[in-house]
Amino acid sequence: MTGSNIDLIEKILYHVEKPGRYVGGEHNQIIKHWRDGMTKWCLVFPDIYDIGQTNLGLAMLYQALNQADEILAERSFAPWVDMEAEMRKNAIPLFSLENKKRLNEFDILGFTLPYESIYTNVLNILDLSAIPLFSKERDMSFPLIIGGGQATFNPEPMSEFFDAFVVGEGEEVVLEISKLYSIFQKEGASKQDLLAGLSKIEGVYVPSLYDVSYQTDGRIAAIKPTRNNIPERITKRIVPVLPKHPSKFLVPNVEIVHDRVSIEIMRGCTRGCRFCHAGMVNRPVRQRDVKDIIPVIEDALESTGYEEIGLLSLSSSDHTQILDITKKVHEHFHDQKLSFSLPSLRIESFSLDLMDELKELKPGGGFTLAPEAATERMRAVINKPLDEEVFLQTVREIFEKGWRSIKLYYMIGLPTETQEDVEAILNDGIRIQKIGKSIHGNRVKVHLGIASLIPKPHTPFQWLPVKSPDSIQEKLDFLKSGTRKAGIKMSYNIPDSTLLESWLSRGDRRLNQVIYEAWKNGAKFDAWGERDNLQVWRNAFATVGINPDFYAYRQRDLDEVLPWDHINIGVKKDYLIRDYQLSLQGRTRKDCRQNCYMCGILDSFGELRPAKENGYWGCP
Amino acid sequence: MNDRPIRVRVKYAKKGNLRFIGHLDTQRMFERALRRSKLPLRYTQGFNKHVRINLASALPLGFTSDAELLDFWLNEELEASFISDRLTKSLPSEIEILDVKLVDNSLPSLQGSLLASDYEILLPDNELFEENFTRLLEQDRIEVTRRNKTIDIKPMILRYEFSDSESGFNLLKIRMSSSASANTRPDDLLELLGINPADCKINRTKLIFEE
Numbered sequence: 009m010t011g012s013n014i015d016l017i018e019k020i021l022y023h024v025e026k027p028g029r030y031v032g033g034e035h036n037q038i039i040k041h042w043r044d045g046m047t048k049w050c051l052v053f054p055d056i057y058d059i060g061q062t063n064l065g066l067a068m069l070y071q072a073l074n075q076a077d078e079i080l081a082e083r084s085f086a087p088w089v090d091m092e093a094e095m096r097k098n099a100i101p102l103f104s105l106e107n108k109k110r111l112n113e114f115d116i117l118g119f120t121l122p123y124e125s126i127y128t129n130v131l132n133i134l135d136l137s138a139i140p141l142f143s144k145e146r147d148m149s150f151p152l153i154i155g156g157g158q159a160t161f162n163p164e165p166m167s168e169f170f171d172a173f174v175v176g177e178g179e180e181v182v183l184e185i186s187k188l189y190s191i192f193q194k195e196g197a198s199k200q201d202l203l204a205g206l207s208k209i210e211g212v213y214v215p216s217l218y219d220v221s222y223q224t225d226g227r228i229a230a231i232k233p234t235r236n237n238i239p240e241r242i243t244k245r246i247v248p249v250l251p252k253h254p255s256k257f258l259v260p261n262v263e264i265v266h267d268r269v270s271i272e273i274m275r276g277c278t279r280g281c282r283f284c285h286a287g288m289v290n291r292p293v294r295q296r297d298v299k300d301i302i303p304v305i306e307d308a309l310e311s312t313g314y315e316e317i318g319l320l321s322l323s324s325s326d327h328t329q330i331l332d333i334t335k336k337v338h339e340h341f342h343d344q345k346l347s348f349s350l351p352s353l354r355i356e357s358f359s360l361d362l363m364d365e366l367k368e369l370k371p372g373g374g375f376t377l378a379p380e381a382a383t384e385r386m387r388a389v390i391n392k393p394l395d396e397e398v399f400l401q402t403v404r405e406i407f408e409k410g411w412r413s414i415k416l417y418y419m420i421g422l423p424t425e426t427q428e429d430v431e432a433i434l435n436d437g438i439r440i441q442k443i444g445k446s447i448h449g450n451r452v453k454v455h456l457g458i459a460s461l462i463p464k465p466h467t468p469f470q471w472l473p474v475k476s477p478d479s480i481q482e483k484l485d486f487l488k489s490g491t492r493k494a495g496i497k498m499s500y501n502i503p504d505s506t507l508l509e510s511w512l513s514r515g516d517r518r519l520n521q522v523i524y525e526a527w528k529n530g531a532k533f534d535a536w537g538e539r540d541n542l543q544v545w546r547n548a549f550a551t552v553g554i555n556p557d558f559y560a561y562r563q564r565d566l567d568e569v570l571p572w573d574h575i576n577i578g579v580k581k582d583y584l585i586r587d588y589q590l591s592l593q594g595r596t597r598k599d600c601r602q603n604c605y606m607c608g609i610l611d612s613f614g615e616l617r618p619a620k621e622n623g624y625w626g627c628p
Numbered sequence: 629m630n631d632r633p634i635r636v637r638v639k640y641a642k643k644g645n646l647r648f649i650g651h652l653d654t655q656r657m658f659e660r661a662l663r664r665s666k667l668p669l670r671y672t673q674g675f676n677k678h679v680r681i682n683l684a685s686a687l688p689l690g691f692t693s694d695a696e697l698l699d700f701w702l703n704e705e706l707e708a709s710f711i712s713d714r715l716t717k718s719l720p721s722e723i724e725i726l727d728v729k730l731v732d733n734s735l736p737s738l739q740g741s742l743l744a745s746d747y748e749i750l751l752p753d754n755e756l757f758e759e760n761f762t763r764l765l766e767q768d769r770i771e772v773t774r775r776n777k778t779i780d781i782k783p784m785i786l787r788y789e790f791s792d793s794e795s796g797f798n799l800l801k802i803r804m805s806s807s808a809s810a811n812t813r814p815d816d817l818l819e820l821l822g823i824n825p826a827d828c829k830i831n832r833t834k835l836i837f838e839e
Binding site: 019020021022023026027028030031032033034035259261262263309310311312313314315345 | 649656659
C-alpha cells in the first residue's frame, strides 16, 4: 500500500468508533520485512477485532506460521459497519494490521470460521478486498482462500467461496500448505494443479474436486470425488501431541472480550454429551502436562503483563492432574496479584476442592454451572447425568464458600422434552435461590441462561429437526414470566438467530447461493441481535428457490446421505446411530476413559498415538 | 515492603498509531507495561488490586503529544535512569519516555493541579483561516455544545499565535484551559471554523500546572 493510502486510512479513523481496532501496533505483534520470496499469509478473523483477537486458535497459527523464516503471517478482522462505510466511501480496500497491506497482495488468506453466523462477513471481506467471491472466478493472481475452524466440519454451505478447507487442527497442516504453495508458485503452476496438490495433504478438503448429486425430493443422492486419485472421504487432521503452547501473546491496546491470557490445558472431551459438537469433533482427548503448563503461564505473564489467566478446556475437572495444576498455580503465582478462571467445571464437590487450592479464583465473579437439563430423565437423554442430591449439595457448598451469585445454563427444545422438563428448569432456579437465601439472605443472585438446541452435524442428534420458533417462544415465555415472579435473572437466545444457525450449520452446497443472495441484500454480522436479518435470509431462500424448512424442521432418516458425510471426524456414523438410539431410550453412556465404546477414533488415528510418556490420550 | 511509597513521575510522548488509542485504553496499556517492567510496583488496596497509576490528563483520540505526564508508585526507591530503562523496554515503541524523576509524595495530584495545555496544530492550506480565526476570537462569546450543554469557551482560550511551518502549512500554537472546572479542546474550535480536525495534525506540546 502506498504512503498516501496510509494517510487516507488515518483520516477515516477519526470518524469511526474505537479506531484502535484498526491500527495494530500491539505489544508482541510480529512485523516481518515485506519482501519477495516469502509465502505471505493473512490470518483473517471475519468478526470485529474485539471478538477475534481473543481467539486462541488465531494466536496458535500466528505463532506457528511466523516461526518459519520463509513465511510471513499478518492479521485482519472484519471492520465494524461504521468503518466499512468509510472505507467504501473513500475506496479504501481492507488491509492487514501489521504492514497495512491490501488483502489481495497476500498469497494465502486463512479464514477462521469458529461459528456460522459470520459466513456473510467472509463475503464482505473478500468484496472489500477486491477479490472475486467464488473460487472458480479466481486464478493464481488472487490469493488462495482457505478456511478452518470448528464450523468447517460441515464446510458445504461455503464450499463455492473457498478454494480449500482445513478439516481439524491447523498447527501442522498450515506449514505443509505453505510449503506446497511456495513450490507450486515458483513452478508457475495453474490453480487447478495447486488445488489437486492441496487435496493430497492429509486433512485438506478441496470442495471443487467433489461432486454432489441430488434426489428428486431434494435429499442428497451421493457425494463423489470427480477424479479417482483423491480420497472418497476427508479425514480430519489432528496433532497427536499438543504442540508447544504460545506465550508471547499480543497485548491489545483497546479493550477486547476475554482480555486475558488463555492457556489451553486440554483438548477434547470424553464425556460424550449428545448435543455437544465440540465433544464429538475434537477427539481424542489430549492434555498438557502440569510441568509444561506452569512455564507457559510464567512466560506469558512476563511477556504480556496481563493480570488475568484463563485455563481452558472443554471439561477442566477431567484433566488427570487438575488438582496438581491448581496447587502449582497457587504456589507459583499467589504473590503476583493475578486472577485466574477455570471454566467448565463439573457439578460435584471436587470442583470446590479445586477452588480451595486456587485461591486466586475469587467469589467475586459468580459461579457458573451447566446442568443443561433439569430432570434426571432429560439428562439421561442428552447423556449428561447428574445426581439430584449431588447437584443441590454442590450448590449449597458453593454458597457456603462465599459465592452469592450462581449462573446456570440449560437447554430447551431437546428431544422428548415435555412441559414437565421445562417447568423443572424454573423449579431448579427457585430451589437454588432458596438454598442461597438460607445462607446469605436476600443478596443472592441466581441467573438462568437458556439456549435452544440446534442439532449439530457429527453429533448423535444430527438427524433431529429443530423445534419451531413458536414452540421455543412458548417455553421461553413460560420461563420468563416464572423467573420474573421469582426475582431470578434470565437470558436466552432469540429463536430467530437459532433458526439461522440451524440453516447454516446443517446446510448443503445449495446454501452457497443463499448466502450470496443474503449478503448481496445486506446480511452481515448475523450474530448481532439488533440487526434483524432473518427476513433478508428468507427472501434469499425464496430467490434461490429452496425451502429453508428442509434444513431446519425435517427429521432425517438414519440412512440419508448427510451433507457432511464425506468429512470423517474419526467418530463413526454407526457409533452416532447407536448413541442416538440409546438417547431415545433414555440410556446413558459413561465417560469413555473407563470404558471404550469404539467410537472410531482409534481406528482412524490409533497409529499416531504417542507412547505414554510422550503425551496423554484419554482413550483407554 | 517499605511503608512509604515512592512516587515516580514520568514524562512521555505518544506518537503514531497509538494516537488512536483512547484514555482508558492508554491507562490499561501503561498498567500492563508496568507489570512487564517487573519494577516493585505499589498496588491499590482492596479486593481488585490495580497498579497505582495516575495520568495527568486525557489526551483526545487522534492527538499526538510530546508532553504527557503520569505518576505511579513503587515500594522501593530506585535510580530514575534504571526505571526509565525498564519502562522503555516494556512499552510499545510509539510511547517514548522523555523523563523520569522521583517526586515528593506531598505534591498535589497531577489531575488536580492541571491548568492548561499547549497545542500545535498543523492546519490544511487555507488562506482564510487566520482571518476567520481572528474574527471568531473577536466575538463576545464562543459557544460550543457538548453533551447537550452549551458553554462559552472564549475565556478558555488563553493565548495563541500563528506561524508558517516548514512544510508550508499554517501552524497554530494555542494554549487552552484543561482544568477540572474549565476544559476545552482544539477540535471544539476547529469545528466552529468549519475545519475537519481529521485534516489537521494536532500535537500537545506542554502541560501547565499550578505553581
